[in-house]
Amino acid sequence: MTNPNDPNQPHDARKTPIDLDSETGDEVNQPETDVVDLEASAAAANEPEDFDSSVFDPAMFGQVQEMMDKLQRVDDLERENNDLKGRLGRLAADFESFRRRTADDASEARSKGTAEAAEALMPVFDDVSRAIEMGSGDPAKLLPGMQAVQSKVLSVFEKLGLSATGQEGEAFDPQWHEALQVVPGDEDDVVVQVFQRGFRMNDRLVRPARVVVSKKE
Known part of the structure; x- marks a missing residue:
């Protein structure tokens, strides 16, 4: 004997319980379940809802896009700023090297000019020494000797561009x-x-x- 409520029984063996009229005892007809409607309801429940175009705000989308563009520009400016900082650092290092080289060259030029001027005046020093030596014995010879020294000094200055x-x-x-x-x-x-x-x-x-x-x- 099969039990209509037994879940292990085949689908055909399970019988839908029959409702009887309490007064006449006759069977009360139950409305049949529309299987197609149930399947359609289940499919509709699983389908995604249609996109509500009223929720989409073009102005808000434009603002978001504008914000993204600004962020991109900020990134570009930051990269450009870092590049400029690097170039400025290299330029400062090059200028410092140039300044040191220029200072060294100027110092060397001054030293060379001083040495050349001193070398040019050494014969004058020798003439002054001889004039003093000669004048110590005969003061009358001191004046011609000093005049000769003066002429030589002017000649040295002319060679130096003076x-x-x-x-x-x-x-x-x-x-x-x-x-x-x-x-x-x-x-x-x-x-x-x-x-x-x-x-x-x-x-x-x-x-x-x-x-x-x-x-x-």
Whole structure:
């Protein structure tokens, strides 16, 4: 005998319980279950819901896209900034090396110029020594000896590129002369006396000549 409620029984052997009318005892017809409707309901439950286009906000999407673009630009600027920092560091190192080389070259040039000037003046020192030695025995010989030394010094200065300025009778030029005194004279702005010779190198003043200038009354 089969039990209609036994789950181990085949599907056909399981019988749906029959409801009876309590008064007549007749069988009450139950509505049959629509298997197709149940399967359609189950399939509909498993299917994803349709996309609700009303939820999509184009403005919000544009803002998100704009934010992403800005973040990308920030990354690009950061990489560019790091690159510029590296280039600046290398440039600073190159400039420091150049500054050291320039300072070394300038120091070497000064040392070389000093040595050359001293070497050029050594014969003058020898002439001064001989003039003093000769003048100690005969003072009258001291003056010609010192004049010879003066001429040699001027010759050395010319070789070094120096030109003497400040001679009696030349026109006063404030670029090369320094007027220590102004005296009455027959002409204006004429050097009438030189207290100290001056020197220039091409168009650059090395030392102004200190002079007395005449002024016509």
